[in-house]
Amino acid sequence: GEDVEQSLFLSVREGDSSVINCTYTDSSSTYLYWYKQEPGAGLQLLTYIFSNMDMKQDQRLTVLLNKKDKHLSLRIADTQTGDSAIYFCAEKVMEAAGNKLTFGGGTRVLVKP
Amino acid sequence: DTAVSQTPKYLVTQMGNDKSIKCEQNLGHDTMYWYKQDSKKFLKIMFSYNNKELIINETVPNRFSPKSPDKAHLNLHINSLELGDSAVYFCASSQGGRRWESTDTQYFGPGTRLTVL
Numbered sequence: 001g002e003d004v005e006q007s008l009f010l011s012v013r014e015g016d017s018s019v020i021n022c023t024y025t026d027s028s029s030t031y032l033y034w035y036k037q038e039p040g041a042g043l044q045l046l047t048y049i050f051s052n053m054d055m056k057q058d059q060r061l062t063v064l065l066n067k068k069d070k071h072l073s074l075r076i077a078d079t080q081t082g083d084s085a086i087y088f089c090a091e092k093v094m095e096a097a098g099n100k101l102t103f104g105g106g107t108r109v110l111v112k113p
Numbered sequence: 114d115t116a117v118s119q120t121p122k123y124l125v126t127q128m129g130n131d132k133s134i135k136c137e138q139n140l141g142h143d144t145m146y147w148y149k150q151d152s153k154k155f156l157k158i159m160f161s162y163n164n165k166e167l168i169i170n171e172t173v174p175n176r177f178s179p180k181s182p183d184k185a186h187l188n189l190h191i192n193s194l195e196l197g198d199s200a201v202y203f204c205a206s207s208q209g210g211r212r213w214e215s216t217d218t219q220y221f222g223p224g225t226r227l228t229v230l
Contacts, residue, residue, distance in 0.1 A: 031216050031217075031218075033218070035221075037154075041223060041224070042117075042203060042221045042222055042223040042224050043156075043203065043205075043221040044221075045218060045219075045220065045221075048216060048218060050216075086154055088156065092216075092217060095169070097161075097168040097169050098144065098161050098163060098168040098169050098209075099144075099161075099207070099209075099217050100146070100158045100161060100169055100171075101158065101219055102158075103155075103156040103157070105153070105154065105155050106154045106155075106156075
């Protein structure tokens with residue numbers, strides 16, 4: 001089955017690190033993604049990781065994947081006020097007809113000065 | 114040079130009306146999607162088209178009819194609007210492709226906020 005879950009809310013102080021967690025159920029997922037949604041805006045792709053990788057780093061972002069536990073996390077180093085947004089993890093699910101993304105419910109990150 | 118664009122950005126209408134939302138992508142992608150985001154921010158796929166052909170239809174009421182005049186456009190027409198249709202609708206596109214190892218990354222439009230009164 002397809003089910004992606006995230007915690008609802010995270011509050012962090014400016015300059016600290018943020019860690020957003022996600023669990024998924026489809027073991028056949030090949031790619032997992034992190035998207036950012038700012039208020040009133042669309043979804044911005046932040047990063048993604050292939051399922052045969054454990055870690056991917058991209059500037060302030062570090063993605064960790066534990067495939068055995070089906071656990072994905074996004075770490076944001078030196079969190080800034082501009083990082084306040086909703087963060088969605090998503091898994092790519094391949095069906096007979098085509099690919100689709102299954103999203104988690106989103107984690108609202110609030111960065112306090 | 115917006116990659117995925119949608120019009121209108123906001124749409125307010127009365128129950129029972131028929132309305133359309135338009136989407137265009139200039140990325141040269143083969144596949145386009147419609148997603149619905151409800152008031153709790155939960156995102157769920159509605160439709161997917163590849164080269165103008167419907168490939169995914171996620172048990173959406175038949176009041177919703179997507180139309181793809183060409184592979185760069187995917188429009189969403191909604192008949193007999195209901196209160197529960199109020200949501201933000203996102204269009205997305207990707208290269209497509211069925212290879213297991215391909216990212217097939219999806220790029221999203223800015224969304225259309227539909228309010229049904």
